Amino acid sequence: MALALQTYATVKDANAALKAAGTRYLGGGTLVVRAANEGDVSVSGLIRSTEPSLSTIAVAGDKVRIGASVTMAAIAHHPDLDALAKAARAVGGPAIRNMATVGGNLFAPAPYGDFAVALLALDATISTDDGDTPIETFLANRDGSRAIVTSVSFTLPKADSFRFLKVSRVKPKGVSVLSIASVLERSPDGTVSSARIALGCMADRPMRAIAAEKALTGRSLTKDSIAPALAAARDGTSPITDPIASAWYRNEVLPVHLGRLLLA
């Protein structure tokens, strides 16, 4: 069944059109056209907006605002977003990265959405015409969210404080077994003064490893002193089972990969 596409110059008009039943927002097409091709009959109309601000990246000092329609390829190539290039390149193959948008990634169900894992570690703010929402709240409520995401904003991590790891069975491009992103602030003595750790594939959407974050605070990054954090890594997880890995396997290997990320 074909879908009717309606294009609006402004987000405001597109938001109004999205009130109609059966409509979905079309970003890069990698989620919604895929769903339609698969026979998802709940999608009967597609709405998109060509408002230019959706496609711009603005970096002012350490503050970054990425329009929701910006692609993974554009992030990976942006000279000021080096720190995030690895996470952007973790998404799909080259063609997918030319299409998949940062806004869409926020809605990608596990095992997809590796970039949103990075955004969760960075404590990003998600903007819509209705206002700004912290990413954690946004992700928790995303299933019912109707307002078009216009941008994501965050503070660029200080040099070397951001780390990202994607584990997949096929190299260089494979679906995630899991992904981990962390922002670790360190005291002058090298101990961790604050930690934010986000996990992908360990639930149906990106989640924080809060127990591991607590167990890491005040510790140095050595094998022995991260042991309590690794022991706490599975706290609250409910990983997906899919053809890539079972929930059991994901839980089993999470501490190993978290350890590698922290000791890298």
Place this chain on the structure above:
Amino acid sequence: MAKVPVQFTLNGSDKAEFVDSGTTLLHALRDKIGDTSPKGGCHQGTCGACSVIIDGELRLSCLTLAETCNGATISTTSGLSESGVLHPLQRAFLDTFATQCGFCTPGMIMAAKVLLDHTPNPSRDEVVEALSGNICRCTGYEPIIQAVLTAARSNSQNAA
């Protein structure tokens, strides 16, 4: 369902068609315009068989709606040969046995073409990365990687 006009340049010639709104570019190219070089493998963004080049970037035509391509410049594998002479990539795929059933080949060639357009002398790793969104069930990939490296070498010899 209302028809919508689509108009773009395909392999150097202007094309105009009316399609149902929401038609994928893959469907428009194959079933409306008659360019069957992009293949429909998964329609899910997973296999890369439908890869085409839109305004210089590799895209998946199965996930792209035709009407979003108005005014675009699109290249497919069927536009590569000139006056019956195969493009160096096509020649290299044949010479190195990089094509068996051939289903993945047009997508592989498009992915390789974008790479060589930007990186005329790629490393093996760059070739692997460029082809990483394309699945081949026949060749085991190695002959394809060799074909792209061979085409790059023959290009640079021609330029020299």
